[in-house]
Amino acid sequence: MSSLTTNGVAKYGARATAILHRTPWRPPVASSAQGIYITLEDGTQIIDAVGGAAVSCIGNGHPAVKQAIKDQVDKVSYVYNMQLSNEPAEELAHNLIASSKGAFDLVGFVSGGSEAMEGVLKTARQYFYETGQPQRRRFIARQLSFHGNTLATLGLAYHPTRRAPYAPLLDTETFHHVSPAYAARFQRKDETEEQYVERLRKELEDKFIELGPDTIIGFVAETVVGATTGVVAAPKGYFKAVKSVCDKYGALFILDEVMSGMGRMGTLHAWESFGDGVSPDLQAVAKGLGGGYASIGAVLVSKRVADGLRDASGFWKHGHTYQAHPIACAAALAVQKVIAEEKLLENVAVQGPRIEAQLRARLTGPNARAAPFVWDIRGGGAWWAVEFDFENEEARARGYEGKTFGFDVQAKALENGAVVMGFMGGSSLDGLKGSHCMLSPAYNVTAEEVDKIVDIFVKSVEQVLAENGL
Numbered sequence: 001m002s003s004l005t006t007n008g009v010a011k012y013g014a015r016a017t018a019i020l021h022r023t024p025w026r027p028p029v030a031s032s033a034q035g036i037y038i039t040l041e042d043g044t045q046i047i048d049a050v051g052g053a054a055v056s057c058i059g060n061g062h063p064a065v066k067q068a069i070k071d072q073v074d075k076v077s078y079v080y081n082m083q084l085s086n087e088p089a090e091e092l093a094h095n096l097i098a099s100s101k102g103a104f105d106l107v108g109f110v111s112g113g114s115e116a117m118e119g120v121l122k123t124a125r126q127y128f129y130e131t132g133q134p135q136r137r138r139f140i141a142r143q144l145s146f147h148g149n150t151l152a153t154l155g156l157a158y159h160p161t162r163r164a165p166y167a168p169l170l171d172t173e174t175f176h177h178v179s180p181a182y183a184a185r186f187q188r189k190d191e192t193e194e195q196y197v198e199r200l201r202k203e204l205e206d207k208f209i210e211l212g213p214d215t216i217i218g219f220v221a222e223t224v225v226g227a228t229t230g231v232v233a234a235p236k237g238y239f240k241a242v243k244s245v246c247d248k249y250g251a252l253f254i255l256d257e258v259m260s261g262m263g264r265m266g267t268l269h270a271w272e273s274f275g276d277g278v279s280p281d282l283q284a285v286a287k288g289l290g291g292g293y294a295s296i297g298a299v300l301v302s303k304r305v306a307d308g309l310r311d312a313s314g315f316w317k318h319g320h321t322y323q324a325h326p327i328a329c330a331a332a333l334a335v336q337k338v339i340a341e342e343k344l345l346e347n348v349a350v351q352g353p354r355i356e357a358q359l360r361a362r363l364t365g366p367n368a369r370a371a372p373f374v375w376d377i378r379g380g381g382a383w384w385a386v387e388f389d390f391e392n393e394e395a396r397a398r399g400y401e402g403k404t405f406g407f408d409v410q411a412k413a414l415e416n417g418a419v420v421m422g423f424m425g426g427s428s429l430d431g432l433k434g435s436h437c438m439l440s441p442a443y444n445v446t447a448e449e450v451d452k453i454v455d456i457f458v459k460s461v462e463q464v465l466a467e468n469g470l
């Protein structure tokens with residue numbers, strides 16, 4: 001039993017549940033929530049420092065979003081989008097196109113991140129199928145990536161532990177992989193940033209040539225990598241370089257901004273600030289779109305792909321029953337209006353650097369207990385990660401390997417009153433090494449809340465270190 005299991009059961013008890021949970025114990029039940037505060041069934045109030053999983057971008061209970069959802073229930077709760085469209089879906093699509101500064105021309109709605117990525121894959125294939133290149137049938141993505149939990153998106157991505165049980169079911173003919181763009185771990189000591197980018201560009205081009213350039217549908221990447229390595233942005237120039245390979249061979253350049261998009265990195269689209277300003281041919285968004293008020297994701301379609309489809313079948317050959325759900329679209333539209341009207345990205349521009357400065361000071365400053373074990377602090381906007389490393393003298397002297405450190409900090413932080421996310425396995429290609437923790441508060445987080453979040457997080461890190469004799 002891992003220490004997290006022990007902690008979880010000890011604190012919250014192995015109470016009866018009929019849910020097939022994603023944890024070996026029943027998580028505490030949230031009874032109410034307002035802003036970034038959540039009240040549990042026993043009355044304990046905790047602060048949500050990660051917006052669930054980088055989802056709740058304006059916190060819970062925003063009056064404008066609540067009202068929009070209520071109004072929509074009163075008007076139209078459901079129509080099926082092969083028969084009828086609906087007002088909030090039409091308006092949300094216009095909103096997403098207008099805010100993209102020309103990057104996108106059409107929008108397809110789905111119900112979440114994995115569905116958005118499935119939609120991206122199928123739209124990309126439909127584009128070539130209908131524009132006279134049906135031989136294009138392969139995707140290239142990256143190791144240490146995550147694109148969702150369906151079979152296709154698990155096969156597309158390379159998250160070693162999440163895919164392992166399903167490996168025999170995954171399609172290795174369609175999905176291929178190249179190296180991650182993760183300088184802190186994989187840039188060689190004798191390499192400049194430009195040389196590292198060129199090495200990655202060449203690896204991608206070699207992969208195109210190996211597989212047959214005219215069989216490639218597209219190259220797929222998270223603009224900023226989330227669940228595997230923890231808020232890892234690519235080196236400068238990387239996205240320009242990989243886009244040039246796609247362009248050379250006529251393939252699509254595809255971004256997964258399910259986690260990093262819709263304002264999380266401080267710009268509406270992460271590629272505007274962390275992707276060399278290079279807009280993709282297709283993009284998936286989800287979490288920050290509905291901000292947790294409803295299950296929604298979207299496929300954003302560039303003019304190139306939109307024109308291709310318009311000149312051919314003219315419609316999306318991809319459907320789910322709940323696509324463009326009126327209530328989900330009304331909620332997402334209201335969330336996007338709140339972000340714009342309350343100028344929340346301006347708040348992110350202030351609070352993001354505050355999170356970073358405090359993490360650096362408290363975790364790596366003089367007398368910081370955690371300093372010897374902090375490998376990297378990174379991020380941007382309202383999304384930050386701390387990667388820990390225990391391959392050093394201090395840890396070895398205590399016989400501590402830190403194998404579950406990320407989870408242990410997550411459990412400790414929950415005991416201390418904050419939800420943070422801990423991960424393992426992001427530091428090596430086999431997914432067996434590494435521990436990191438993520439903070440991704442709502443865009444309307446205040447300075448006081450930032451201080452509180454960092455305080456609880458650092459305290460939790462130090463407690464777990466102390467419990468292990470460090």
Ligand SMILES: Cc1ncc(COP(=O)(O)O)c(C=O)c1O
Nearest residue numbers: 112113114146147148226258259
């Ligand atoms: C980059 C990325 N893509 C896709 C997904 C899958 O989204 P969902 O969990 O909504 O299916 C996630 C979820 O964390 C993600 O981070």
